[in-house]
Amino acid sequence: DAGVIQSPRHEVTEMGQEVTLRCKPISGHDYLFWYRQTMMRGLELLIYFNNNVPIDDSGMPEDRFSAKMPNASFSTLKIQPSEPRDSAVYFCASRQRELSEQYFGPGTRLTVT
Amino acid sequence: GESVGLHLPTLSVQEGDNSIINCAYSNSASDYFIWYKQESGKGPQFIIDIRSNMDKRQGQRVTVLLNKTVKHLSLQIAATQPGDSAVYFCAENAAGNKLTFGGGTRVLVKP
Numbered sequence: 001d002a003g004v005i006q007s008p009r010h011e012v013t014e015m016g017q018e019v020t021l022r023c024k025p026i027s028g029h030d031y032l033f034w035y036r037q038t039m040m041r042g043l044e045l046l047i048y049f050n051n052n053v054p055i056d057d058s059g060m061p062e063d064r065f066s067a068k069m070p071n072a073s074f075s076t077l078k079i080q081p082s083e084p085r086d087s088a089v090y091f092c093a094s095r096q097r098e099l100s101e102q103y104f105g106p107g108t109r110l111t112v113t
Numbered sequence: 114g115e116s117v118g119l120h121l122p123t124l125s126v127q128e129g130d131n132s133i134i135n136c137a138y139s140n141s142a143s144d145y146f147i148w149y150k151q152e153s154g155k156g157p158q159f160i161i162d163i164r165s166n167m168d169k170r171q172g173q174r175v176t177v178l179l180n181k182t183v184k185h186l187s188l189q190i191a192a193t194q195p196g197d198s199a200v201y202f203c204a205e206n207a208a209g210n211k212l213t214f215g216g217g218t219r220v221l222v223k224p
Contacts, residue, residue, distance in 0.1 A: 004156075031210055043157070043202065043214040056211060091156050098210055099145045099164065104156035 004105035006092050012111045018080040021108045024073055025094030033093040033102065034067055034077050043091075049075065082112045121200060123219040132190040134218045136203035141184060145206035148177060148188045151217070152199045160188070160201075190220075198222045 005024040013019055025032045033048040047057040052069045060067070064083070069075040079086055089109050095102040126132045138146070144165040149157035163170045163177045163186075170177050176189040186203050200219050204212040 033212075042216050045211055045213075048210060050210070056209065093156075095210070099206065101159045101162060102147065102212060103159060104149075107156050 004092055004094050004103055006090075006105035006108050008108060009106065010109045010111075012113065013082055014113055015083055016081045017112075018078065019082045019086075019110060019112075021077040021079075021090050021092075021110070023075045023077070023092030023105060025075070025092070026096075026103060027073070029094035029096045029103075031095040031097075031102075032069060032075050033095070034075070035091040035093065035104075036088045037091060037107070038088045046077070079110075082110075084112045086110060087112050121217050121219045123221060125221045125223060126193050127223050128193060128195060130193055132188075132193045132197070132220060134188045134190075134201050134203075134220065136186040136188075136215050136218075138184050138186055138203065138205040138215070139213070140205060140207035141181070143205040143207040146177070146179060146186050147204045147206075147212065148175075148186075149202045149204065149214075150197075150199045151202065157202060193220075193222050195222050195224065 007022045031050050034046040035043055036046055037043045046059045047067045048055055049069045065079055067077045089107045091104050091107045093102045093104045147162045148160040150160050151157045161172045161175050161177050163179050168179050174191045178187045200217045202217045203215045206212055
């Protein structure tokens with residue numbers, strides 16, 4: 001398996017623009033997680049899905065952030081409008097079942113100028 | 114005011130020596146723990162996990178110890194190699210399927 005796939009790997013955009021981050025989880029994994037990592041706050045869970053259904057979005061910073069999982073092999077995290085404070089590395093991770101290993105993708109480094 | 118980033122504790126270890134990385138977790142109800150390794154520019158990489166009904170688990174060159182009495186987790190790396198240089202995170206699963214991550218420890222391996 002290729003592991004968790006994320007795209008793009010790097011994104012530079014101007015404040016106010018819409019940003020869409022993409023993730024393909026490992027095949028057969030029922031859980032998908034979106035994280036954000038910054039020097040200030042470390043690794044934070046934004047939202048997670050189980051069988052394509054959003055279960056907990058309490059970590060989503062504000063209404064500018066939204067996430068979808070239209071099918072078992074694809075998820076998006078959208079920021080609209082983007083702000084400089086959204087600059088971070090965004091990771092997607094997947095897990096097969098409860099209490100099992102969670103595997104991370106390589107991340108998308110987002111820079112908002 | 115000036116923003117201050119997370120200050121990562123650093124463990125410097127001589128190549129070939131054993132490393133011990135410690136982690137204090139917060140929730141006594143946590144039932145599952147994972148150690149991750151993160152190299153610069155990469156995503157966290159799964160190393161080893163342990164469930165709360167165990168107090169020790171061994172992998173290849175790594176051992177995780179769990180002390181539920183004092184809510185302490187440690188990762189031991191045997192015969193540390195230059196490739197072990199990275200930031201190491203512990204994570205606990207306390208509620209549902211949400212992992213809470215620690216702040217991380219930077220390991221520097223000296224040749």
